[in-house]
Amino acid sequence: MLCLDIAWLTGTAFLARDPSDPTPEWPPQPDRIFSALVASWGLGGAKLDERAALEWLEVQEPPRLHLPESAHARDTVKVYVPPNDAKRDTVLPARRKRQERRFPAVALDPEAPVHLSLLWQAQMPGKHRDALDALARRTSYVGHSASLVRAAFREIEVPPDGLCAAQRAPYHGRLAELEALYKRHMDGEANARARPAMRRGTRPVAQVAARAFTSDTAHWAVFEHAGDWRPDLRAQAGLAEAMRLALMEAWTRVHEGTAPAWISGHEPDRSPARDAHLAIVPMANIGWQHSDGRMMGLALVPPAVEVSAWAASGPAAFARRQAFHRALARLGETDGEGRRILTLAPQGGRSWQWRLTPASSGLRSLDPARYVRGSRLWATATPVLLDRHLKSPGPPERSAEAKDMIRQACARAGLPDPAAVVLSMHSAVTCAPSARPAGGNPRWVGWARRKSFGGRAFVHVRLAFDEPVSGPILLGAGRFHGLGLFLPIREGRA
Known part of the structure; x- marks a missing residue:
């Protein structure tokens, strides 16, 4: 059995789920660990033997997780930092405008030899042993760059007790996908960012969790x-x-x-x-x-x-x-x-x-009951309030950025990754009001905003899943106030 041991050297792991979510991700899922190994591969010169080892690893059955040490989330506070934007008038950090940031983190025992282990039901092939060992040695952080780690592969015969299933694991083609997204991002496509993988472990994950x-x-x-x-x-x-x-x-x-x-x-x-x-x-x-x-x-x-x-x-x-x-x-x-x-x-x-x-x-x-029955197709009865402001310059880029937010919101809500996300100003649910007032109408005929909503956009959404999904589905920053409420639809009707 192949095992990857990881220890956070400072006793603190900065693991954000999403910019809008103040809770850290613990335990970090195998997809995040795999992405860290891919980053080590790229920084190490993108060697062919290491690529082959990663391609072998991504097709294995999702690993199970073992947490030898307890962890607890630290209180997340708002901090204001200068953005890394060279297009601003000044490059001096002290003179830049500050933006709100949060750094969700978990506190761990800094003396513990291992904080997390990933275990695959596979034996490490001899031809990949040196490559995987080199990738683990070069992996210096998991999560935020301040989350310094020590990682090492080893083989064990008897798995420990108390293993839990993975919720997000890499899949065949994940390395090529990450590589292509990185190239597009470096070519100037700001929204070319990887979405969380949605491949789950073979052991069931509790629905309540x-x-x-x-x-x-x-x-x-x-x-x-x-x-x-x-x-x-x-x-x-x-x-x-x-x-x-x-x-x-x-x-x-x-x-x-x-x-x-x-x-x-x-x-x-x-x-x-x-x-x-x-x-x-x-x-x-x-x-x-x-x-x-x-x-x-x-x-x-x-x-x-x-x-x-x-x-x-x-x-x-x-x-x-x-x-x-x-x-x-x-x-x-x-x-x-x-x-x-x-x-x-x-x-x-x-x-x-x-x-x-x-x-x-x-x-x-x-x-x-009409809000919880299973369906492959869902549409918003009330528009989704996006989790953050759109930053992209043009309509195509803004649409792609908004769709990415919706997919991330689905992942946080415990939903599978949608096969399709369609955005619109109008709802697919009969008689549900539009997301924005029609041209020429006063703003007060639009959806009521609380002060905390700010100026973030409202958008109606249609979701299509590969398999029927049960409700309720509530997404976006206004979900606790009844915004982003979905109804199952059949042939275009709720």
């Missing part, structure tokens, strides 16, 4: 319109924030303490929550031939990790689940008919009344 939001609709809390004024679907972000604040207030009344991070979206120090938190999504009359686009209600979708904790046996799990339901029961006030009425007034605007939907409602627009 891979997906952010629960697909068990029994745990969705659905509210429906109770009369009076009805808001436009494009007001979703403000309504979601008002609902979150109302739930946090109800939690405080019931439990005499602040709401947990999975509800509030913030850690106790007010920094953004490190893990997925509650999503508040719209329930609208869209997707059918005679839909009218009306907002019918809101649904509260708990994160899958929290629902998994509720499913555990014992009184602690039961109390944790009941704490959420007790807060839901205290939302709003009781009217003269004995109904619980929740009044939301987003940003001081007109109020919108809601009531908890009974199980026998019968309104198809309020049925969460």
